[in-house]
Amino acid sequence: MDAELFPRSRTQVAPGAVHVPDWLDARAQRELLDACREWARPPAGLRTVRTPGGGTMTARQVCLGWHWYPYGYARTVVDGDGAPVKPFPDRLGALAHRAVTDTLGAGTARDAAYDVALVNFYDGDARMGMHRDSDEKADAPVVSLSLGDTCVFRFGNTETRTRPHTDVELRSGDLFVFGGPSRFAYHGVPKVHAGTAPRELGLTGRLNITVRVSGL
Numbered sequence: 735m736d737a738e739l740f741p742r743s744r745t746q747v748a749p750g751a752v753h754v755p756d757w758l759d760a761r762a763q764r765e766l767l768d769a770c771r772e773w774a775r776p777p778a779g780l781r782t783v784r785t786p787g788g789g790t791m792t793a794r795q796v797c798l799g800w801h802w803y804p805y806g807y808a809r810t811v812v813d814g815d816g817a818p819v820k821p822f823p824d825r826l827g828a829l830a831h832r833a834v835t836d837t838l839g840a841g842t843a844r845d846a847a848y849d850v851a852l853v854n855f856y857d858g859d860a861r862m863g864m865h866r867d868s869d870e871k872a873d874a875p876v877v878s879l880s881l882g883d884t885c886v887f888r889f890g891n892t893e894t895r896t897r898p899h900t901d902v903e904l905r906s907g908d909l910f911v912f913g914g915p916s917r918f919a920y921h922g923v924p925k926v927h928a929g930t931a932p933r934e935l936g937l938t939g940r941l942n943i944t945v946r947v948s949g950l
């Protein structure tokens with residue numbers, strides 16, 4: 735949509751939590767999507783995540799650098815095909831540094847060694863419940879990039895899964911960074927709006943890439 739009634743602008747959603755609309759241009763989105771398609775291939779490809787309670791996550795996932803499973807990190811896909819996790823690409827680290835500098839300032843992530851990416855694919859009625867990204871042993875900001883369908887991203891507080899929270903619309907190309915006092919805030923994806931991806935991207939569904947420092 736190029737004729738917004740109200741142009742979207744950069745917003746600080748909470749201290750240390752910043753939303754930047756359209757951070758990735760169409761070409762960068764396309765390149766990231768192509769990379770995600772490669773990463774999704776087996777071995778150590780896209781998988782359904784099973785939770786200890788016997789449930790499954792509706793968003794399917796592939797990891798880079800370290801393999802996340804509920805609730806920890808490993809070097810191999812311990813809850814899947816057992817293959818070694820795919821390497822963390824340097825360019826995702828560079829992208830994360832640029833994202834943090836752009837949102838929270840140059841000093842914030844100077845020494846942060848980004849080494850993990852979690853790629854979540856949402857199709858159909860997929861969503862993600864309120865949770866904290868708390869299996870990392872470091873407090874560097876989490877960098878989140880979205881591709882494809884628009885979603886409602888719910889950003890809450892560090893104490894409870896419930897209110898107060900702010901609902902933000904994340905669209906294809908948007909950046910969301912949460913660090914500092916917001917690093918361990920609860921967040922989730924209650925809704926993905928099917929069929930809202932930019933037509934020229936060629937993606938049915940939504941992809942989200944979070945880049946993190948494992949501290950491991």
Ligand SMILES: O=C(O)CCC(=O)C(=O)O
Nearest residue numbers: 852854867887923942944
């Ligand atoms: O899909 C999103 O925007 C959020 C993903 C997320 O919270 C996570 O991977 O931990």
Ligand SMILES: [Fe+2]
Nearest residue numbers: 865866867921
């Ligand atoms: Fe998360």
